[in-house]
Amino acid sequence: MKVSELVNNLGLKVYSGESGIDKEVEGGYVSDLLSDVMGNADTGMAWITLQTHKNVMAIASLKDLACVILVKGLEPDPDMAAQSDKEGIPVLGTSGQAFEITGKLYEMIKK
Amino acid sequence: MHYEYAIEGGNFSKAGLASSEVKKKLRQLNVDNQVVKRVVVALYEAEVNIVAHAYNGTMNVEIDEEKILLVLQDSGPGIPDIEKAMEEGYSTASPEVREMGFGAGMGLSNIKKNVDHLDISSEIGKGTRVEMITYINRGR
Numbered sequence: 001m002k003v004s005e006l007v008n009n010l011g012l013k014v015y016s017g018e019s020g021i022d023k024e025v026e027g028g029y030v031s032d033l034l035s036d037v038m039g040n041a042d043t044g045m046a047w048i049t050l051q052t053h054k055n056v057m058a059i060a061s062l063k064d065l066a067c068v069i070l071v072k073g074l075e076p077d078p079d080m081a082a083q084s085d086k087e088g089i090p091v092l093g094t095s096g097q098a099f100e101i102t103g104k105l106y107e108m109i110k111k
Numbered sequence: 112m113h114y115e116y117a118i119e120g121g122n123f124s125k126a127g128l129a130s131s132e133v134k135k136k137l138r139q140l141n142v143d144n145q146v147v148k149r150v151v152v153a154l155y156e157a158e159v160n161i162v163a164h165a166y167n168g169t170m171n172v173e174i175d176e177e178k179i180l181l182v183l184q185d186s187g188p189g190i191p192d193i194e195k196a197m198e199e200g201y202s203t204a205s206p207e208v209r210e211m212g213f214g215a216g217m218g219l220s221n222i223k224k225n226v227d228h229l230d231i232s233s234e235i236g237k238g239t240r241v242e243m244i245t246y247i248n249r250g251r
């Protein structure tokens with residue numbers, strides 16, 4: 001499934017990194033601990049988090065993640081958005097909680 | 112091939128830059144993807160440890176046919192008890208740093224899991240040296 005399908009089906013906001021909107025999403029990882037994501041997430045995953053700073057993009061890029069989804073209506077810091085544009089890794093957003101978006105994403109991906 | 116990068120202590124906006132450069136080089140050299148993925152985890156954690164816990168440092172990367180040698184050397188407070196520091200969950204990171212999602216105390220164990228050889232030496236008040244080796248062809 002492409003990031004764009006995720007955006008459309010789940011009604012997500014696209015904050016930045018539009019050039020990566022056709023990336024394939026192969027799974028997801030939910031965590032706010034950077035080392036947890038570094039150690040356990042894998043290529044092509046959507047990362048669901050409440051962290052909104054630039055280091056998120058460093059990790060997303062190093063791990064070749066498909067996109068980042070910010071929860072609870074949080075917006076990326078300007079330098080995070082800029083880095084997302086540079087890397088072509090979309091930062092998306094939902095007004096809902098991590099629990100809700102994770103459940104929906106899981107249902108979509110497991111098919 | 113040999114590469115060296117400088118790492119600034121305390122500057123989180125640049126954390127991961129050196130690791131990202133090395134990742135690009137490894138890709139250009141066509142190093143096996145599984146090897147690149149493991150090296151990137153270890154390298155990033157070691158780089159961030161200099162940013163979070165030391166004053167400044169260097170990352171040296173040496174690549175040959177057989178292995179990737181990574182040496183991160185810093186000027187900093189040093190690690191009083193390396194064994195304790197290796198424990199998952201142990202961290203002396205400040206509350207501000209934790210708020211950003213760093214300081215989970217998983218860095219050194221991430222490193223240990225992702226390299227074939229790890230050697231840490233440290234002198235209190237002087238600094239820390241982290242040496243890591245990953246063999247390129249192992250397990251293919």
Ligand SMILES: Nc1ncnc2c1ncn2[C@@H]1O[C@H](COP(=O)(O)OP(=O)(O)O)[C@@H](O)[C@H]1O
Pocket residue numbers: 035156160161163164165185187188189190196197201202203204213214215216217218219220239
């Ligand atoms: N380069 C370093 N210089 C000084 N102390 C360090 C260094 N690297 C690690 N440490 C110490 O080891 C602890 C554990 O490191 P780590 O497992 O990476 O967890 P974290 O960085 O999340 O605290 C750190 O909290 C710190 O006390």
Ligand SMILES: [Mg+2]
Pocket residue numbers: 156159160163214216217218219
């Ligand atoms: Mg660490």
